[in-house]
Amino acid sequence: MDSFWHYQFRIIMLGDSTVGKTSLLKRYTEGVFIDFINQTVGVDFYVQFVEVEPGVRVKLQFWDTAGQERFRSVTQSYYRNSAGGLLVFDLANRTSFEHVKNWHEEVMERVKPHKIIFILVGHKSDLVEEREVSVEEAEKLASTLGLKYIETSAKNNNNVENAFAVLTMSIYESITKGEITLREGWDGVKCSLTQMTESRSKAQKAPEQTCPC
Template identity: 50%
Template sequence: MDVSRWKYQFKIIMLGCDNVRKSCLLERYIKGLFPEHIYATIVTGLSIHYLEVEPGVIVKLQLFDTPGLEFFRTMMHVYVHNSAGCLLVFDLSDYNSFSYLKRWHTELIKSLHPHTAHFVLVGHKSDRNEWEVTREEAELLASEFGAQYIEASAKTGHNVVESFEMLTRHIYQGILQGEVQAGVTCSTKNNNDVPAEDNKCCAS
C-alpha cells in the first residue's frame, strides 16, 4: 500500500472515562502491542494510521486519544472541532464508565453543532470475566445514539482492528452516499484524474 496516495483524511476522536484504557486500544491498533504499563492520558495525543477501505482507496486516519478526566469536558470543543467520527469507549467491568457515556455523547454533539459525527460504541476489556454491563444494555444505548456497538479487548487483541475499521468504513459509506462530512479532508494531488462529477469528496 502506497500511503502517499491517500485519498481521504478522517479526524477521529476517542472519548471515555480515564480508567477505560483508550490508549491501550490505540496502541494495540497502531503497533499491535499491549502495553503492560501505561499512565493516564493528561493531554490529547495524535496518532496517524492508514487504511485501504477498498482497492485503490486509502484513508489517512488522524486518531486523537483524549484525557478521560473531568477537566477535559470543559475544554472538549477545542479538540473535537471538525471530527468525522468518535469511538465512545467504556469498561465492561465498570458500570460507572458506561453511565458516563451519555454525558460524553451530549458534550460532543454540542461541540460539533451544527455538524455531527459517526459513532461506534466500544465495550472494552471483554477478556474479563466479571461484566457489570450487559450486551443488551450496551446495544440499547448504541441504538439511542444511532451508533454501532462492538466488544473488544486490547489485552487479547479481540476486535480492536475491527473497532477502528468499523468506524472508518461507516464514515466512508457516508461519503459514498453523498453526505457532507465535517472532519473529512480530500487529497487534491491524488484526485486530478477523477472527473468533478464523480469525485464524491466533500468540503472540509
C-alpha cells in the same frame, strides 16, 4: 508510498479515564499491548493507514483525549474537527458505561448543526468475571443513540481491528453518499490533491456523480 493517501479522517477517542482508549490505539496502530499506561494528559496523536476499497487509501488521524474532568476544556476544542469517534467504556466499570450518554451529548451539542459518526465500544471484554455491563444493556444504549456496538479487548486483541474498520467504513460510506462533505474551516475529512483531480475528472465524464471533494 507509506505516507500516501486519498482521504484523511480525523477520529476522536472519548470516554472516562482508565477505560483503555490508549490501549486500544496502541494495539491497533502499533500491534502491542502494554498492561500499564500512564493516563493521557490533554491529547495524544496516533496515525494509521488503511485501504477502504481497492485503490482508495485513507489516513486515520486519531486524537486520544484525556478522560479526566480537568482536561475537558482542552479536549472539547477537538470536537468540531472530528469526522468520527469511538465512545469507549469499560465493561468492568459500570460508572464509565453510565457516563457514555454525557460524552455523546456533550459532543453533539458542540458540533451542531453537523454530526460526528460514532460507534459504541465496550472495552476489556477479557475481564469476564469482573463484567458489570451486559451485552443487552450496551446494545440497548447503542440503539437509543443510533450507534453500532462492538466489544473489544486490547489485551487479547479481540475485535480491535474490526472496531476501527467499522467506523472507518461508516465515514467513507457517508462521504460516497454525500452525507459528509468538505466545508471551509473544517478538518474532519480532507482529500489529497490526487483524489481531488481524479474526482473532478470523473465529474466531467459523469456530472451526476459528483464527489464531496
